[in-house]
Every structure is written in C-alpha cells, then in structure tokens.
Amino acid sequence: MGKTLFEKIWDSHVVVEKENNPSLIYIDRHLVHEVTSPQAFEGLRINNRTVRRPNLTIATMDHNVPTTDRRLPILDQTSAIQMQTLEKNCKDFGIELFDINSPNQGIVHVIGPQLGITLPGSTIVCGDSHTSTHGAFGALAFGIGTSEVEHVLASQTLWLEKPKSFEIRVDGKRKNPHAVTAKDIILSIIKNIGTSGGTGTIVEYSGEGITDLSMEERMTVCNMSIEAGARAGLVAPDEKTFAYLRNRKYTPKNYESLVGHWRENLKTDTNAKFDKTFTLHIDNIAPQVSWGTNPGMTCDVTESVPFAEDYSNGDQSQKKAMVKALEYMDLKPGTPITEIKIDRVFIGSCTNARIEDLIEASKVIKDQKISKNVRAMVVPGSQMVKKQAEEMGIDKIFTDAKFEWREAGCSMCLGMNPDILSPGERCASTSNRNFEGRQGTGGRTHLVSPVMAAAAALEGHFVDVRQLDLN
Amino acid sequence: MEKFKKIKTIVTPLDQVNIDTDQIVPKQFLKLIQKTGFGKYLFYDWRYDENENQKKGFVLNNKKYQGSQILITGNNFGCGSSREHAVWALKDYGFSVIIAASFADIFYSNCFKNGILPIILDEKIVKKLTHEPEELEVDLENQTLSSSSKRISFEIDSHKKKILLEGLDDIAQTLQFEDRVTEYEKQSKIPSVL
Numbered sequence A: 001m002g003k004t005l006f007e008k009i010w011d012s013h014v015v016v017e018k019e020n021n022p023s024l025i026y027i028d029r030h031l032v033h034e035v036t037s038p039q040a041f042e043g044l045r046i047n048n049r050t051v052r053r054p055n056l057t058i059a060t061m062d063h064n065v066p067t068t069d070r071r072l073p074i075l076d077q078t079s080a081i082q083m084q085t086l087e088k089n090c091k092d093f094g095i096e097l098f099d100i101n102s103p104n105q106g107i108v109h110v111i112g113p114q115l116g117i118t119l120p121g122s123t124i125v126c127g128d129s130h131t132s133t134h135g136a137f138g139a140l141a142f143g144i145g146t147s148e149v150e151h152v153l154a155s156q157t158l159w160l161e162k163p164k165s166f167e168i169r170v171d172g173k174r175k176n177p178h179a180v181t182a183k184d185i186i187l188s189i190i191k192n193i194g195t196s197g198g199t200g201t202i203v204e205y206s207g208e209g210i211t212d213l214s215m216e217e218r219m220t221v222c223n224m225s226i227e228a229g230a231r232a233g234l235v236a237p238d239e240k241t242f243a244y245l246r247n248r249k250y251t252p253k254n255y256e257s258l259v260g261h262w263r264e265n266l267k268t269d270t271n272a273k274f275d276k277t278f279t280l281h282i283d284n285i286a287p288q289v290s291w292g293t294n295p296g297m298t299c300d301v302t303e304s305v306p307f308a309e310d311y312s313n314g315d316q317s318q319k320k321a322m323v324k325a326l327e328y329m330d331l332k333p334g335t336p337i338t339e340i341k342i343d344r345v346f347i348g349s350c351t352n353a354r355i356e357d358l359i360e361a362s363k364v365i366k367d368q369k370i371s372k373n374v375r376a377m378v379v380p381g382s383q384m385v386k387k388q389a390e391e392m393g394i395d396k397i398f399t400d401a402k403f404e405w406r407e408a409g410c411s412m413c414l415g416m417n418p419d420i421l422s423p424g425e426r427c428a429s430t431s432n433r434n435f436e437g438r439q440g441t442g443g444r445t446h447l448v449s450p451v452m453a454a455a456a457a458l459e460g461h462f463v464d465v466r467q468l469d470l471n
Numbered sequence B: 001m002e003k004f005k006k007i008k009t010i011v012t013p014l015d016q017v018n019i020d021t022d023q024i025v026p027k028q029f030l031k032l033i034q035k036t037g038f039g040k041y042l043f044y045d046w047r048y049d050e051n052e053n054q055k056k057g058f059v060l061n062n063k064k065y066q067g068s069q070i071l072i073t074g075n076n077f078g079c080g081s082s083r084e085h086a087v088w089a090l091k092d093y094g095f096s097v098i099i100a101a102s103f104a105d106i107f108y109s110n111c112f113k114n115g116i117l118p119i120i121l122d123e124k125i126v127k128k129l130t131h132e133p134e135e136l137e138v139d140l141e142n143q144t145l146s147s148s149s150k151r152i153s154f155e156i157d158s159h160k161k162k163i164l165l166e167g168l169d170d171i172a173q174t175l176q177f178e179d180r181v182t183e184y185e186k187q188s189k190i191p192s193v194l
C-alpha cells in the first residue's frame, strides 16, 4: 500500500524505532521564543548539558515585545527580564537570535518561511502550538511544551507516538476570493469538525480549494489546524512552494537539487489510505464570524447568533458551554451577526499579518475613515512585512483611515504586552483564538478575516464583505 | 522527577468541556522564568474577581475540595496554547491526576513530563464521577481507580506508565542513543540553517 505525505516525512526522520513504543524522531529545525524557553535553558544548565545543534536552532522575540516605538524603554519589568533572559541564553548556548532591534524580528511563524528556514519535507518544532503554520510548505511542523523544548535543545530529537492521518479535502472554487478568504475556509472546517475533530491526527489539506491558494493563504489554513485539535496540518509542496522559498536569506545553497528531490517524493501516493477524511465544498461558503468562546463557535456573517437547542443538538455539555459562552460574550440568541457592534479592531497575528493580508485589508479601507466608535490597530507579522508594506505605501492607507500602525509582534493576539482589550470591550480580530480573556481579561473576541475586520472598522459593526467591490 | 505513588483523595469536579490552557493559566503569568510557584495562578480569572477576592461558586474555592489531588473534567481538556505553565500550575496547586474523556495532544504529553497522570475514561463514567464526587484511590501500578463502592480500570501506554512510576529523566534516556543520532545526521538530506 502507498504512503501519505505525512508517513513519508515521518519514516525519513525515525532514528530509533521499537514496537509498541514511541519512536525517536529527528528534528531539523527548532524555533525558540522568549516565553516558553527560559525554563528549558535552565534545565540544561542544571544538568550541565549543551545544545546539540545550535545551527539548527533560531530564536526571536515576539510574544511579549511592545509594538510601540522600539527606541523607547520597555516599561514592563517582567517582560524585559524575559527578553534579557533569552538574549543571555542564546549567547551562552551559541544560538542565532533576532532580537527586538533586528530587521528579521517578528512572529516566529511569520519569519520562518520569510527567511527560508522552513523547508519542505523537514521536521520543525517550536514551543508554540501554531507551529502548524509551517506545514503549508509540506513540512511536519508542530508545537511542543517546554520540557520538549529542553529535550530538543539537548538531543535534537523527540520521542513521539505516530499520530493518525486525516485528509481534509477542500473542493470547488470560491466565487469571490477577495471576500471569501483562507480564514473563512479554515473557520468553516473547524465549525464542521469541532475543536477536537482533529485530535491525535496530522491533517493533510488537499483538493482544488487548497492548491488554488497562495502560500500565504495556505499558511493561514495550516496555522489554525491546532484549533481543530490536530497536532499539525500540511499541504503537499508544489511549484508555488518552491518559488516562495527561492532566494531567501537562509535558502540552502543546493536548493535546486533539493527541489528536484522534493518534486519527486513529497506527495501522498494515489493508493495511500488516510485514517480519517472530511470534505468541504467551498463554492458557496460565506465570510465567517465567531460568536462564542472557541473557534468552533462560528457562523456565516449572514446568520444570527444560534439558539442553544439548535447549536448543541441535544448534547447537555455543549448546551451548557454555549450558555456560558453567550453570557461571557454578552450576546442573545437570534441577534443577526451584522448587528453586533464592535469597539476594537485588531489586524495581526501569525494567522493573518502577512503582506497579502495587509494588502487585502487596505483595499477595503482605502480613502475612507474608520467609525468614530472604533479603535483599530494593524500589527504586521514581522519587521520585514512592515518594511515591505511601507515601501508599497500601505501604512499610509491605514494611518489615513485612522488605524494605528505598529511594530511587529504577537501583540493583541494574546495580550501579553500592553496591547489588550479592556473588560467588556468587543473586538473584530484576525487572530486565531476567541477564548475567554484571550485578548485581555473580560475582553470579547470575534474571529474574522482581514477584509472582514477592515470592513467592520469602517462601519462599527460586522458587514458582509461580498457586498463590497473588492476587485 | 519524583516517582508516581498511589494517592487517595476526594475528586474535584470541574464540569465543563473544552477547557483551554488560557483558562488554566492566564497569559499575564507566563512572564516568569522559573517553573515553580504557578499554583496560585491556576484558573486565576475563574477563581478570583478583579479585587482578588475568591469567587463564590467556583469549585476550587469550595472548602470540601481542599487538598484534593484528583481533578475530573470535561472533554478536550487542555486545548489551545502549548504552554506547559498550565501543567506546572496544576501540579503546584496539588493535582497529580486528571480524569477526562479526552485530552488535547500537547497538554497530554506535557503531563507526563511533570509527574501528572492524565486518565482517559468513558464519557458516561466521567459524567457519573463528576456528578457524584467521592474519595478515590488511584493505583497506577495496577491501573485502577477505586472507592468504597466501585473499582474502575483504565488504560495507559506501557512506556508512559514506566516514565511516571520510575520518575525517569527523559533526556538522560535519550542521550544513550547519541550514536544513532550521529549516524542519522550523516545521511540526512536537510541542510543546516547557518
């Protein structure tokens, strides 16, 4: 029987295999950031261990860096200590670091591909669940805990039980790809399979709806695989993939010969079998808006907040969770999504803060002003994205519309830096998690695409962007 | 890591599905650079109001469950962020066993690195134990949960069981395979970054 892409990558990374036991898997790339690494380096020191392959390890600061002027001092002392700690750890253990002043700094999952560190067929880990983003390049990429970060630093390997394989086919063509985006595809998938629908699996996204996507759109889809519970999501590499990684800062010297090898090998055999499958047809899908406190609690922009009975389908725990969610979100069943008023807009995060996201959002707001009731912010995913946008004059479109234009980082995706919602504030956000308090204690998050967020900023409530002229 | 021993306490019922790690430890506490002392931040926004007073009605604030080392909860526990801080907080607070019908992957594997036993049971049994919390004895060696009235067995992967029972240092185990890793590296096609 044939093999799936995931199985091929897995098999080519097994160092030690024992029956009925986890396998020792080799890790090709290890990305490190300030929040989940300090305890790992401390563990190395306590046990007198070194980093086995500093030249496969890259670090940056993203989670709690301020997004205001980089020349200002960092006011939050605990954040400053965490950044200094990363600096010291990288220096002591010989790891390349893109610190807060580096032109390469940015959200770890945005800079990996931009710098050509992410490669097809490789294994990539990071102490961050959205490592799944890199799967867009046909890499096996997944998030790990801090103990595993320490394990990879020390040994460049991990003990893993082989996950199951899950094919998610996306069939059809979107009628208006500027209005119905990759974000809407992945939110639709999660809405359908649920937040634990992918638990224990590696998802391979396939079908015309995926191959049609640009690399950055594929990253948005793979990024949120973890929101469906999957450990990783991947897409078989194609010519778009190879073109994207050509001539980047760290693109390997023998790139073309690697491409030859990848072209031959990195695809699922036609006679391979997946453990699980799901198909989404996208011909008629609508822009999505989340109404609850997990990414599965999502509906079409044309719908209304559902009633508990309809949503839970008789499942008492689901019903209870939904009642709690609506109470937290201060929403009543039956309220049309387009009547929900917002206070804040956040365009940012490793899901949707790449250059294409900013270009698409800027088209919506060009020559207009945001609603006077809204405070809106753009936080580019990396300093490289920021620079590129500024060279194109996109920053100007945003600032003319009264958006704040910030420095790169995770920012209000998780609110570890000063960018947070106040209790009760409601935000249209391009990030990936609408958990209680995610963007600030008591804050209310609605997940949407960049164009949906931009349109909501103008109107002060959600609108169906299919009604706008976006071409 | 300490060896996992038999424990016997009342179970704390936290009846909610899809509890994410943002709730287990809110982000404002992720800035610490050590592993200890996270217990006081466990379920912080659910345990305390804005003036840091205990919220009535939240199960951890109920006297009945003080000293409990067993948490029982809904499906897909520990979803979301990979933060191991969630496991450090549960452990530091005093929990050594978490029972649910399912766990999120990263959380599940983080548990074993910190001496916490996550037990997966049938949803019906979990519901029953949640609605009638009682004192349970957890015996990992024999893979049983028992009370005065019942005895339930649970499944666990033999490798994971061994790690907990023997309190093994994962990394030391792996480093015994260093030669194999070096051999692997010689034939790997993926070039270094730098």
Ligand code: SF4
Residues within 6 Å of the ligand: A062, A063, A107, A108, A109, A128, A130, A349, A350, A351, A409, A410, A413, A414, A431, A432
């Ligand atoms: S942008 Fe958000 S989801 Fe992405 S790495 Fe940062 S905190 Fe995590």
